[in-house]
Amino acid sequence: MTVPSTPSGSKPTRPAPFTPKRPLSVSSLSSTSSSSSDSLTARLARTGTPNLLASTKKYKAPISAESRTRNFTKTKSVLAPVPGTPVRPKTPNRPRTPGTPRKEDNPLLMPATSEMDVSNVDPEEVLVDFETVEPGDVSGEVDEAWLRAAALDHGKEDKVMVSIRVRPTDAHTAWEANPSTNSIKLDPTHSKNPTSAAQTSSFNFDSILTGTPNKPIYTTVARSHVHAAMEGYNAVIFAYGQTASGKTFTLSGDDDEPGIIPRAMKDVFAFIRRTPTREYLLRCSYLEIYNESIHDLLAPPSSAAANPVQIQGGGSGGDVVLTPLREEVVTSLKGGNRRTACTDWNKRSSRSHSVFRMVIESRERGSGGTRNDEDDDEPVSAPSERQTPGFGRHTPGPGGRSQTPGLGGPRLQVRGGRSVQTSVLSLIDLAGSEKATSDKERTREGKYINTSLLTLGSVIGTLADNAAKHKTDHVPYRNSKLTRMLQPSLSGNAQISVICTINPDVNAVSETTSTLLFAKRIKNVQLHAQKKEIVETDTLIERYRKEIEDLKTRLAEREAEAPVRSRRLSAREQVDESKAMKDLNTRIQQLTKLILTSQTVDECKGDESRPSSPVKVDFDMSPYQLQQELLTARLQLDSQSTQILSLEAALDARPPLPTTAPENEKDKLIQEQGKTIRELEIVVRGYEENLGEPLRAVREDVEKEWKEKLEVEVKKREEKERWAEELVKQLEKEKKMRVTLEEERRALAAFVSKFDSLGLGLTLPNATVSKLKPPMPTPGRASIAYAERRAMRASLGPVSSEKLTGPEGEAPASPTRLDLKFKGSNPILLEQMPEESWSDISFETIEVPEKPAVVGHVKSGLSGPKPPREVLGDKENVVPVAVRA
Numbered sequence: 001m002t003v004p005s006t007p008s009g010s011k012p013t014r015p016a017p018f019t020p021k022r023p024l025s026v027s028s029l030s031s032t033s034s035s036s037s038d039s040l041t042a043r044l045a046r047t048g049t050p051n052l053l054a055s056t057k058k059y060k061a062p063i064s065a066e067s068r069t070r071n072f073t074k075t076k077s078v079l080a081p082v083p084g085t086p087v088r089p090k091t092p093n094r095p096r097t098p099g100t101p102r103k104e105d106n107p108l109l110m111p112a113t114s115e116m117d118v119s120n121v122d123p124e125e126v127l128v129d130f131e132t133v134e135p136g137d138v139s140g141e142v143d144e145a146w147l148r149a150a151a152l153d154h155g156k157e158d159k160v161m162v163s164i165r166v167r168p169t170d171a172h173t174a175w176e177a178n179p180s181t182n183s184i185k186l187d188p189t190h191s192k193n194p195t196s197a198a199q200t201s202s203f204n205f206d207s208i209l210t211g212t213p214n215k216p217i218y219t220t221v222a223r224s225h226v227h228a229a230m231e232g233y234n235a236v237i238f239a240y241g242q243t244a245s246g247k248t249f250t251l252s253g254d255d256d257e258p259g260i261i262p263r264a265m266k267d268v269f270a271f272i273r274r275t276p277t278r279e280y281l282l283r284c285s286y287l288e289i290y291n292e293s294i295h296d297l298l299a300p301p302s303s304a305a306a307n308p309v310q311i312q313g314g315g316s317g318g319d320v321v322l323t324p325l326r327e328e329v330v331t332s333l334k335g336g337n338r339r340t341a342c343t344d345w346n347k348r349s350s351r352s353h354s355v356f357r358m359v360i361e362s363r364e365r366g367s368g369g370t371r372n373d374e375d376d377d378e379p380v381s382a383p384s385e386r387q388t389p390g391f392g393r394h395t396p397g398p399g400g401r402s403q404t405p406g407l408g409g410p411r412l413q414v415r416g417g418r419s420v421q422t423s424v425l426s427l428i429d430l431a432g433s434e435k436a437t438s439d440k441e442r443t444r445e446g447k448y449i450n451t452s453l454l455t456l457g458s459v460i461g462t463l464a465d466n467a468a469k470h471k472t473d474h475v476p477y478r479n480s481k482l483t484r485m486l487q488p489s490l491s492g493n494a495q496i497s498v499i500c501t502i503n504p505d506v507n508a509v510s511e512t513t514s515t516l517l518f519a520k521r522i523k524n525v526q527l528h529a530q531k532k533e534i535v536e537t538d539t540l541i542e543r544y545r546k547e548i549e550d551l552k553t554r555l556a557e558r559e560a561e562a563p564v565r566s567r568r569l570s571a572r573e574q575v576d577e578s579k580a581m582k583d584l585n586t587r588i589q590q591l592t593k594l595i596l597t598s599q600t601v602d603e604c605k606g607d608e609s610r611p612s613s614p615v616k617v618d619f620d621m622s623p624y625q626l627q628q629e630l631l632t633a634r635l636q637l638d639s640q641s642t643q644i645l646s647l648e649a650a651l652d653a654r655p656p657l658p659t660t661a662p663e664n665e666k667d668k669l670i671q672e673q674g675k676t677i678r679e680l681e682i683v684v685r686g687y688e689e690n691l692g693e694p695l696r697a698v699r700e701d702v703e704k705e706w707k708e709k710l711e712v713e714v715k716k717r718e719e720k721e722r723w724a725e726e727l728v729k730q731l732e733k734e735k736k737m738r739v740t741l742e743e744e745r746r747a748l749a750a751f752v753s754k755f756d757s758l759g760l761g762l763t764l765p766n767a768t769v770s771k772l773k774p775p776m777p778t779p780g781r782a783s784i785a786y787a788e789r790r791a792m793r794a795s796l797g798p799v800s801s802e803k804l805t806g807p808e809g810e811a812p813a814s815p816t817r818l819d820l821k822f823k824g825s826n827p828i829l830l831e832q833m834p835e836e837s838w839s840d841i842s843f844e845t846i847e848v849p850e851k852p853a854v855v856g857h858v859k860s861g862l863s864g865p866k867p868p869r870e871v872l873g874d875k876e877n878v879v880p881v882a883v884r885a
């Protein structure tokens with residue numbers, strides 16, 4: 001094989017570029033006749049460094065299919081094997097995915113297939129764990145103290161880690177870099193603009209790195225992020241800087257100084273080797289953004305050119321989808337390798353962005369210690385992830401969110417309650433930052449515009465501004481391929497490390513200043529990286545239980561120590577202590593609510609018919625107590641249901657964030673809502689499964705106990721209903737009687753009136769006649785007429801008093817019963833009337849003057865002249881009450 005050399009047109013000061021994705025094998029190197037290859041081979045042998053890592057080169061242009069198929073004879077895949085390269089022996093027990101074309105069937109398909117293409121493999125067959133990691137794939141250096149500290153820090157960093165790497169130079173340097181204070185400042189003598197703050201003040205960053213060795217660079221800026229990715233967080237590391245400032249040297253390195261990518265790969269395997277409890281599925285992809293087109297660098301050149309990668313989705317916090325994008329499974333760092341051509345490297349290397357990414361999926365190993373222990377387990381996916389292996393699996397993108405329906409291969413599945421963690425490690429070599437020039441500058445300086453870089457600057461600027469000023473300005477992610485692809489990461493859900501490489505030369509002051517300003521801005525971007533985990537409900541509950549146990553133990557320990565400790569503690573510390581204990585209690589209560597532990601399962605063993613209950617129910621209680629319990633439980637159930645409904649309603653009614661809201665807020669909202677929904681589901685399920693049954697049991701007991709009493713009560717009620725009906729009938733009759741009485745009253749009034757008109761009554765002064773309503777009854781004839789009327793009414797059927805009595809014997813008050821009130825000194829009228837008719841007429845109080853009434857020509861049995869009647873006013877007139885009523 002001939003290793004393509006750097007094109008003759010390249011700058012003499014620049015060594016050939018390298019890529020980490022196209023590792024160089026010993027065999028390929030030995031076939032090269034150049035002396036440099038020999039010395040490299042010798043160096044590799046000496047250091048024991050696996051050749052693939054030491055020989056990575058930056059890849060900027062797709063290699064031709066011929067050059068790929070010619071060179072490789074090794075048997076195992078390394079990173080992503082070049083399609084068509086027979087790099088791995090067939091695993092006899094691995095079934096071929098249905099529909100996968102065989103190479104021997106159609107040689108033309110060879111370049112388009114790869115055995116390690118994730119869509120062609122069963123993930124369970126290509127898992128990596130501590131037993132399968134080969135010693136050569138692991139970096140020897142393990143810094144235990146650092147590892148412990150790093151483990152504590154994962155997920156806590158909420159800011160982008162920004163480091164400056166100063167490229168060594170023989171020329172005079174314009175910058176004063178101080179690694180001990182992590183600051184850098186322009187030498188005032190080189191400031192072209194002494195009024196500019198950027199050129200006069202000092203910049204501070206997380207670290208200032210100098211020198212050539214790449215190991216300290218990896219340890220300082222990348223190792224924690226690689227570990228975070230292994231722990232389940234998305235991580236992005238990218239290099240930003242002007243052309244030739246050392247981005248590729250930092251990320252890829254060279255033979256002597258492997259960069260971040262090869263070191264990260266070794267670290268990944270070292271991590272797996274140190275983690276006997278988990279098993280991993282590692283998938284890699286590699287793409288390039290050039291001139292706002294995305295090229296899949298692992299796809300065969302012909303198909304890559306014909307099918308540029310498209311970005312879909314990504315709006316409103318949704319997933320970014322890259323399609324078509326090939327992913328290759330990585331099981332080892334050794335094996336068949338290939339060398340890439342660098343035909344037009346000089347033309348495009350500094351103008352393209354290359355993105356190497358690794359999807360890391362992991363889950364706990366089976367309890368027996370080997371990953372195949374539970375192979376007979378049915379794989380159980382979380383509901384949202386349930387999918388037939390080999391079909392339509394999604395492929396996360398560089399930001400950890402991308403999903404490619406129908407294109408990615410099968411994913412690791414939840415198995416036997418073991419949840420799956422997914423994260424993406426993205427390592428990005430950006431184009432030269434001086435390409436981020438505006439149109440105006442471009443036309444002025446004739447520079448090539450790089451939309452992605454330009455947009456990256458404005459996205460970072462807006463994000464930083466939003467974070468600093470608590471704004472929600474629109475972030476223009478969609479203005480470029482790079483920012484759109486990185487949207488999930490840049491909007492916060494990733495740990496980000498940026499290495500800004502600078503050229504300290506005097507003639508690069510303005511570019512370096514602009515790089516430092518970019519670095520300063522990105523430092524302010526807020527992050528909130530979160531682990532992505534697919535969990536089964538049972539696992540979640542089990543996890544809550546464990547946490548409760550743990551918390552209870554801690555609480556008990558604290559309580560036991562409390563008397564002794566409190567003597568030693570200050571007042572303030574005691575307050576803190578009691579707050580801590582309260583917090584522990586609160587958390588225990590929260591978790592208990594979530595899982596509704598089944599405490600009475602064991603108690604109910606003797607009575608199989610009685611369901612177990614999460615609520616303690618004492619069946620020796622009296623029926624009344626049981627009923628109370630039942631009511632309380634029902635109320636509780638109702639209030640919980642109401643709570644659930646109101647939470648659901650609140651969830652539904654939650655106003656969608658404005659489209660201008662920052663993407664990180666949208667992501668956060670979605671995550672919170674997802675969490676709430678999961679918790680509600682658990683609560684609802686808990687109530688349905690645990691509380692419903694015992695309530696039914698309690699109800700049965702109570703119903704049995706109260707059945708007889710209930711029957712008696714029902715009979716009583718029926719009797720009362722019957723009596724009420726009777727009463728209604730009586731009332732109807734009374735109403736009729738009342739009508740009759742009214743008629744009688746009218747007849748009486750008519751009679752009296754006639755009586756008076758015949759001149760049989762008193763002669764009253766004309767002026768007062770109209771005030772009489774009606775005219776006074778006159779004794780004698782009127783009473784006889786009245787008696788006749790009474791007799792007539794009696795013939796109609798008077799209401800007997802017995803008929804008006806209720807079931808208890810008491811007579812209901814009759815609206816027709818009239819009071820006879822007669823006060824005064826002239827009882828003549830009544831005396832003349834039959835006694836039985838008194839009860840039917842009521843008179844208001846009558847006050848008659850002492851003067852003797854003038855009877856006039858009224859024939860009466862009374863002796864002596866009566867004084868004439870005087871009208872004393874309406875209220876003193878005799879008016880039958882029935883009339884007034």
Ligand SMILES: Nc1ncnc2c1ncn2[C@@H]1O[C@H](COP(=O)(O)OP(=O)(O)OP(=O)(O)O)[C@@H](O)[C@H]1O
Binds near residue numbers: 014166250430
């Ligand atoms: N820290 C360093 N120590 C030694 N040599 C370095 C260092 N940084 C960069 N170089 C060398 O400088 C040259 C340019 O570096 P490199 O190719 O990494 O630049 P770059 O920023 O990736 O450029 P481009 O944007 O064009 O891709 C290379 O020859 C590289 O080996």
